[in-house]
Amino acid sequence: MSERRKLVYILLAFLGAYFLPIEWSRFQGAVFEALALVRWYAREHVLLCLVPAFFIAGAISVFVSQASVLKYFGASASKVLAYGVASVSGSILAVCSCTVLPLFSGIYTRGAGLGPAIAFLYSGPAINVLAIILTARVLGPEMGIARAVGAVLFSVVIGLLMHFFFLKEELSRADRGEIATGEDEEDGRPLWKDSLYFFSMVAALVFLNWGAPQRDTGIWADIYRAKWLVSAFFLVSIAYMLIRWFRREERNEWVEASWGFAKQILPLLLVGVLVAGLLLGRPDHEGLIPSDWVSGLVGGNSLWANFFASLLGAFMYFATLTEVPILEGLMGAGMGKGPALSLLLAGPALSLPNMLVINQVIGPRKTFVFCTLVVIMATLSGLLFGTLF
Secondary structure, X not given: OOHHHHHHHHHHHHHHHHOOOOOOHHHHHHHHHHHXXXXXXXXXXXXXXXXXXXXXXXXXXXXXXXXXXXOOOOOOOOHHHHHHHHXXXXXXXXXXXXXXXXXXXXXXXXXXXXXXXXXXXXXXXXXXXXXXXXXXXXXXXXXXXXXXXXXXXHHHHHHHHHHHHOHHHHHHHHHOOOOOOOOOOOOOOOHHHHHHHHHHHHHHHHHHXXXXXXXXXXXXXXXXHOXXXXXXXXXXXXXXXXXXXXXXXXXXXXXXXXXXXXHHHHHHHHHHHHHHHHHXXXXXXXXOOOHHHHHHHOEOOOHHHHHHHHHHHHHOOOOOOOHHHHHHHHHHOOEOHHHHHXXXXXXXXXXXXXHHHHHHXXXXXXXXXXXXXXXXXXXXXXXXXXXXX
């Protein structure tokens, strides 16, 4: 870094500190909201969501050969199979836009093609079966169906467009051997062992984060009451597999790889959550941007209302399932159905913390194009849905 640039940064930091509006009550409230959101995120998502996701990502990068995993996402894989698997992955992984990042980083750095990896990145948090069911129950069946169909189509279309836009770079990446061809030799461990191990890790992630249902009776309530017992079973199974099936060197590499993902991703996520809380606050709480502005800008079904809802959703952070009660409140305040769908299609898949990490994995150009595609497609989908309903 040049001395002139250092001087500019120091001057900007000084001016920011000098003119800090600490007497302004809204600023004081926004600072509190930022810290409160970071605390909530740390308590509710780091230990049970992100830590298991980091270990899964580390396992992908160490335990699984390119031939055995990336035959679904590699350069020689069937495009129908690759995008088909990626587009429905969220039906298994009930994760948010931040929890999916270590998994995306793991498969991309392991050699997945950009298109299938991006399809997986979008579908992971967007096609959450529980969230879609809750959407249909709270916001209406047509909203739930539109969200499910739109999310699947989005993941495929956006993945294909990203592959097309960056085809030259993907070809160069393949020439350098950074994209798997599916021709690597398998190691000595049977595929069923790797499959069972990964199934157990994903199952532990899902059950550890199983939310309380709206009703105290029924199968979902029974699963919720047994979540800790089921999670413990899978965690003990994982420990047994690690000891019996994997070499010590592999286990050490796994821990190092998981730590590498944590170092890369977690600081950016916490900074992003802090900024998101400062600007937008928490549900039913004010940040620097007044909620009245938000409600006033997303009423009706204009192109601007849908675009603003998409853009707002892209920068806000939604934990898994929280977008539904937030939207219920916004719709009660006058938000149109079209903008509501736009926010549903852009919000769970993107967030400011999410963008910061994606930028580190695939670079600013690809990140900008991906986010732009999500916002544009969400806007057009909301506009169409609002016209029809």
